[in-house]
Amino acid sequence: MNQADIQQIVEKVMMELQTRISQQSEDKIDKDEKSFHYTAVDWLTHVPNPKFPEGIDELRKVTPARIGVWRTGTRPLTKTILKLQLDHAAAVDAVSGEVLDSLLKEFNLFTVETCYENKEVYLKRPDKGRVLTEEAVKTIQERCVKKPQVQIVVSDGLSASAIEANLRDIYPALLDSLEVNGLTQGTPFFVKGGRVACMDHIGEILQPEVLVLLIGERPGLVSANSMSAYMCYRPRKGTVESERTVISNIHSGGTHPVEAGAYIGTVLRKMIDQKASGVRLEL
Amino acid sequence: MKTTITLMGKTYQFKSLKEIMAKANEEKSGDQLAGIHAQDAQERIAARHVLSELTLADIRNNPLLPPEEDEVSRVIEEGVNEKIYASIRNWTVAELREYLLSPNVTNNEIAHIRRGLTSEMIAAVTKIMTNLDLIQAASKITVETRCNTTIGQKGRLAGRAQPNHPNDNLQGIKAAIFEALSYGVGDAVIGINPVIDTADSVKAILNMTKELIEKWNIPTQNCVLAHVTTQMRAIKQGGAADLLFQSLAGTELGNKAFGISVELLDEANELILKEGTAAGPNVWYFETGQGSELSADAHHGIDQLTLEARCYGLAKRYKPFIVNTVVGFIGPEYLYNSKQVIRAGLEDHFMGKLHGLPMGVDVCYTNHMKADQNDMENLAVLLAAAGVNFLIGVAMADDCMLNYQSLSFHDIATLRELLHMRPAPEFERWLEKMGIMENGRLTSIAGDPTLFL
Numbered sequence: 001m002n003q004a005d006i007q008q009i010v011e012k013v014m015m016e017l018q019t020r021i022s023q024q025s026e027d028k029i030d031k032d033e034k035s036f037h038y039t040a041v042d043w044l045t046h047v048p049n050p051k052f053p054e055g056i057d058e059l060r061k062v063t064p065a066r067i068g069v070w071r072t073g074t075r076p077l078t079k080t081i082l083k084l085q086l087d088h089a090a091a092v093d094a095v096s097g098e099v100l101d102s103l104l105k106e107f108n109l110f111t112v113e114t115c116y117e118n119k120e121v122y123l124k125r126p127d128k129g130r131v132l133t134e135e136a137v138k139t140i141q142e143r144c145v146k147k148p149q150v151q152i153v154v155s156d157g158l159s160a161s162a163i164e165a166n167l168r169d170i171y172p173a174l175l176d177s178l179e180v181n182g183l184t185q186g187t188p189f190f191v192k193g194g195r196v197a198c199m200d201h202i203g204e205i206l207q208p209e210v211l212v213l214l215i216g217e218r219p220g221l222v223s224a225n226s227m228s229a230y231m232c233y234r235p236r237k238g239t240v241e242s243e244r245t246v247i248s249n250i251h252s253g254g255t256h257p258v259e260a261g262a263y264i265g266t267v268l269r270k271m272i273d274q275k276a277s278g279v280r281l282e283l
Numbered sequence: 284m285k286t287t288i289t290l291m292g293k294t295y296q297f298k299s300l301k302e303i304m305a306k307a308n309e310e311k312s313g314d315q316l317a318g319i320h321a322q323d324a325q326e327r328i329a330a331r332h333v334l335s336e337l338t339l340a341d342i343r344n345n346p347l348l349p350p351e352e353d354e355v356s357r358v359i360e361e362g363v364n365e366k367i368y369a370s371i372r373n374w375t376v377a378e379l380r381e382y383l384l385s386p387n388v389t390n391n392e393i394a395h396i397r398r399g400l401t402s403e404m405i406a407a408v409t410k411i412m413t414n415l416d417l418i419q420a421a422s423k424i425t426v427e428t429r430c431n432t433t434i435g436q437k438g439r440l441a442g443r444a445q446p447n448h449p450n451d452n453l454q455g456i457k458a459a460i461f462e463a464l465s466y467g468v469g470d471a472v473i474g475i476n477p478v479i480d481t482a483d484s485v486k487a488i489l490n491m492t493k494e495l496i497e498k499w500n501i502p503t504q505n506c507v508l509a510h511v512t513t514q515m516r517a518i519k520q521g522g523a524a525d526l527l528f529q530s531l532a533g534t535e536l537g538n539k540a541f542g543i544s545v546e547l548l549d550e551a552n553e554l555i556l557k558e559g560t561a562a563g564p565n566v567w568y569f570e571t572g573q574g575s576e577l578s579a580d581a582h583h584g585i586d587q588l589t590l591e592a593r594c595y596g597l598a599k600r601y602k603p604f605i606v607n608t609v610v611g612f613i614g615p616e617y618l619y620n621s622k623q624v625i626r627a628g629l630e631d632h633f634m635g636k637l638h639g640l641p642m643g644v645d646v647c648y649t650n651h652m653k654a655d656q657n658d659m660e661n662l663a664v665l666l667a668a669a670g671v672n673f674l675i676g677v678a679m680a681d682d683c684m685l686n687y688q689s690l691s692f693h694d695i696a697t698l699r700e701l702l703h704m705r706p707a708p709e710f711e712r713w714l715e716k717m718g719i720m721e722n723g724r725l726t727s728i729a730g731d732p733t734l735f736l
Binding site: 047049050051052053055056058059060062063064065066067068069070071073074075076080084085087088091092094095123124125126127158217218219220221222223224226240241242248249251253254255278279283 | 312315316446447448449450452454455456457458459461462478481510512539540541542578579614615616619649650651655656677678679680681682683684685686687688691693696697700725728729730731732733734736
């Protein structure tokens with residue numbers, strides 16, 4: 001192959017490349033003319049003349065709060081408002097979700113239900129979410145170890161997506177932390193339509209020394225996937241809120257689920273040692 | 284006490300004052316949940332007619348929760364001035380309403396008669412008032428309080444900066460405080476709801492905010508809204524707290540669910556007066572909200588509006604700097620939609636003010652309620668017109684820790700401009716010095732959080 005041949009090949013390749021590039025950019029223009037594409041950066045607005053230009057990013061980096069958004073007069077900019085409305089819409093839609101059976105199977109969690117009936121009744125009648133159905137009581141009695149040291153319960157609560165998002169991280173970490181703290185657990189299960197105080201009913205049925213309930217919190221805008229871990233020493237009918245210890249805000253942007261899982265064992269250990277939970281527990 | 288009424292030939296028979304009080308309420312999902320609501324719209328109005336004809340003495344003589352059985356009832360009873368009560372005991376509830384709304388009755392007259400009123404009487408009159416009644420009557424009442432600074436003056440609208448962070452990151456909390464200050468918000472308090480309820484963590488947030496306030500000479504006060512026992516431990520370990528915080532319920536049993544009692548609050552009161560960092564004399568921050576007693580199964584069959592009034596009766600004992608009803612936080616089982624939240628917000632503000640309390644409102648909703656940001660903007664305008672002492676402000680209304688929406692810093696700034704209201708005087712002077720505000724309006728540099736870097 002001589003110099004001229006090489007020259008010819010290079011030119012040909014260059015021509016082809018150029019055609020492809022121009023086709024691509026035509027495609028892009030074509031697409032852009034017909035639709036808008038929003039990714040995270042497209043909602044970013046800017047403070048026009050900040051005192052410390054590099055400071056805005058520094059501040060934004062340390063909090064998920066919507067800061068450095070700027071304004072028109074005293075009102076927020078259009079993109080800021082629309083993003084807020086979009087996130088609210090997502091949270092509203094998330095309330096009606098359900099936890100997939102396949103996820104529960106992964107962790108050998110069988111499912112029982114409270115008396116919640118349906119989502120609307122669940123929202124208006126929290127009392128129904130605190131009591132298990134007769135069938136659920138029977139199932140638990142048949143399948144669970146009685147009087148365990150630690151009883152683990154998982155429930156959808158107000159955000160099924162919180163369980164979907166966090167269970168794979170928190171659950172193994174929780175099991176490890178039980179082992180590290182020399183604790184043994186009974187038979188874990190999933191409660192559909194649960195409220196926090198369903199712990200008390202379960203406490204009556206199984207009489208665990210301590211119970212930990214992993215439950216979906218009501219969704220927020222930054223975190224529609226936030227989970228809480230409620231813990232109680234000898235839960236029973238008549239337990240008051242202040243007797244429960246809680247780690248809230250468990251999600252990838254808050255208390256990380258792995259970290260939370262690892263911490264729960266320590267808390268449970270202290271509950272058993274101090275024979276107390278809630279405000280009387282010294283952490 | 285008469286408990287039966289015939290309206291246009293139809294007779295309604297009620298068993299007790301408790302039933303009349305419950306059924307006279309505007310529709311609320313919480314009263315329905317408790318099973319004490321009016322069965323239909325006409326029964327509701329019939330109950331309201333009966334209530335309007337009852338005397339203040341009828342209400343006092345038929346306690347919904349006798350003082351022998353409940354310490355909140357005892358606190359309320361002990362607070363009554365018998366001479367003033369004797370002068371108004373034969374007034375009907377309707378007469379009390381018309382007195383409050385009559386043009387000759389001003390802040391001074393109201394300040395006088397409030398000493399003869401119980402929380403139940405205040406609840407009763409609230410039930411027969413329309414939304415605009417509640418706004419007009421409340422707007423007559425001025426309640427000024429002083430911690431490090433004074434708030435509550437007529438024509439002033441303060442804001443709490445609520446810079447919460449999902450894992451209490453101090454830098455993250457600071458960043459949101461800077462944003463709030465740059466919009467002129469933070470004159471009521473810089474108050475953080477912590478995730479971690481331990482003395483060490485609470486102390487760290489207290490001391491960070493205190494240092495920040497001192498560094499920039501901000502005329503305001505700090506507070507970390509942990510359980511009162513945690514705050515007490517933090518203070519004993521050297522935490523610098525201007526204000527002590529606690530959520531209140533309207534019954535002894537409800538307060539037990541919160542892990543508090545009058546005895547504990549008295550003890551905390553002594554501690555903050557002795558070891559708090561503020562000038563005072565007002566050094567408490569209380570929060571309330573309709574439905575918390577029912578949620579703890581501690582309601583004794585009493586309706587949620589009346590129980591809310593009783594929270595204010597208890598709050599009065601401690602002469603708080605600020606009281607805040609977190610009106611839409613509790614959820615749809617107590618206040619189902621925006622109509623109910625708006626009504627409750629106006630009721631709570633009015634009832635608190637009639638008690639003589641420095642009322643603020645967290646105008647808010649959760650994502651499982653039938654409400655949105657527009658509804659909050661509406662309620663905020665109504666409350667500002669009613670003369671609310673302060674409103675909660677969150678960055679773009681979105682609390683990234685508590686998972687609900689309130690008002691934004693922008694909203695508080697907008698209300699001030701729209702209704703010609705100013706921040707608290709000392710704070711406004713500071714904003715002027717910082718170049719953030721001029722003649723009551725935000726300047727071109729307002730909204731830049733890097734001003735504080």
